[in-house]
Amino acid sequence: MSSPTILFAGIDEPGLNTIDVYRRRGGYEMARRALTEMTPETVLDELLASGLRGRGGAGFPSGKKISFIPKAQVDKYLVCNADESEPGTFKDRELMQKSPHMLIEGIIIGAYAAGASRSFIYIRGEYAEQADVIDAALAETEQAGLLGENILGSGFSLSLVLHRGAGAYICGEETGLLDSLEGKRGNPRLKPPFPANQGLYQGPTVINNVETLATMPHILRMGGAEYAKIGTETSAGTKLVSVSGNVQRPGNYEIELGIPSREIIYDLAGGPPEGREVKFWFPGGSSSPVLTKDDLDLAYDFDTLAKAKSMLGSGAIIVVDDSVPVVSVALKLAKFYKHESCGKCTPCREGTRWTVSMLERVDAGLATPMDLDIMASVQEQIIGNCLCVLGDAMAMPIGSMVAKFRDEFEAHIEAARARNPWLGDEPPDPDPALLQGAARA
């Protein structure tokens, strides 16, 4: 077999969520080696050499992120972002449910490299089952002396607290997450200062995705240079990809970065149901600009997708087949971002709301082609004008849908107009009873 399996190897083994089975498979060996045989600098060197890029959405080099943490003697924090709310993404869920200790080991290694003495897992409130699994795993780990004071006699201490959220997409944004973790409304903060300097409780904070942290033990085991050989030059390693929507075998797949997207959608996930074709697809969660069936042969890695004016994001592929009207998907998407906008920045708060209104007009046949231009310009006004990228996350896919499927939007308006007898050239004779009612009002 060509593609390597790192995170998902033997993931279905019964009892892997317990420390005994995890240790029998060599678990916590890398945490022990890092703490007792390596210095934080050498651990960081391995992470830098691996070329690992953040798996949560932004794709920022993880080693570099840790290297931004100041060396000063202050309380430093590591926060694991397990608020997996990006529509279409469910990779962290499977990882946490089946192999929670892999995440905890990654946190120990990451915190050691960053010099953090306190760490937190911010898990979304909806993942109650997964949070219970982690809670049980944490108790075992503390019992085994792998968390707490002076771990394994190395002089390194680390506490780990599981924090359950309560349902808010914006808390997956790193500064929104920090505010939420501090017990406030999850409003994103102005950057800079970046969390690496002033994050949680104003202390230096490194925030990493679950998958990123869970990869760290494997990097130490394989060696950073060896890990960098997997994947492409700028997108190293394997990636968990969540494929969903109109496919026959939706699920999580671990792929080597750089394989053709068609292989993921058709060979692994089975492609759309019989007789249907891919119309468009989101390559990295609902926030990524859509790609069409002409783009299926693009290599699935950070740079190729960025060149195609989209992004790899969280690695969630949502496939939409040709039986689905693009307007209904756009409306669903816009309504989601309208609901989840925290309301702090005007372009996002108002832009999401007006986009929904305009799409509803399109859907009802009340819009004109000029409305599509206005809608596209609203999207442009949102991008880059807010504290966080929630507004951009709506503006980019909606803008790409209008650009790529403009004909369909216009046809949708015409069809909806034709269906509505009151909007035709010759409106029907009004119902007298209705007119009476109108006069009374």
Added chain:
Amino acid sequence: MIGRRNRREFAHTSAVDEPQGELLPVPPARDVSRFGHGSRVPGWDDAVDLGKDPAQIPDPATTPVPQALRSEIEAHMAKYPDFRSAAIPALAAAQRHHGWCSPDAIWQAACVMRLTPGYLIAVASFYDMLETRPVGRHAVYVCTNISCSLCGADELLDRLKDETAGDPQFNVRAFECLGACDIAPMASVDGVYVGPIAVGEVPILVEQIREGLPPLPGKQLRLRKSTDPGAARAIAGAADPVTPTTSYGAPMSGEAAGPPAKIEAPPPPPEEDA
């Protein structure tokens, strides 16, 4: 066009300096729908007792707190460097005790945490899972985001709402992506993920929830095997440089050369469920 409409709408408030003659006739004052508290803005008084001063930290002498709730909140507060971090866990605990974030629940949590109720109300109103009005005790969240709605989630939600209509113990609501698009269409039933749910299974599911039985036991997410063909394979380059005897592949070595993992049968397309 738009400007003209606005002027007409706001004519009764802002058109003092303008000559009335050029405007469209001012329509008769309409009955503006108002909420119970007299405002046109919904929701800002949810779970608030306006008779009390929100700036005051509740007095422990006059705010009785159940011992179980108090100790739960205090345990949460002890976990964090700053006790305010426990706001969400405390509100969630209060919600479990009271059924929703009622004024009592908020005041009790504020009393234990030594915070103003206003602070906690601000937090509670931000998060979807903290209920600021009374709800049924069985929370059924139906994911209606893109992936699930492509697989028929809207129909499932309608069906669930019909089936539980008028039953006060149910809180059936559409929810944003729950992170389980692989089992779409799905629902979270009191925190347990179930899916894919065929529309025909809704009566059974509702009956199970009513009786307090596990929801659709065969379709719970935690039983689902990984779809990745590599999941049953031993890890590539398994030899561990430090401890060669304990490679990840070792316990699985018997199966390593065998066929790849059996892929679970894909969920039936939504058309068949109708």
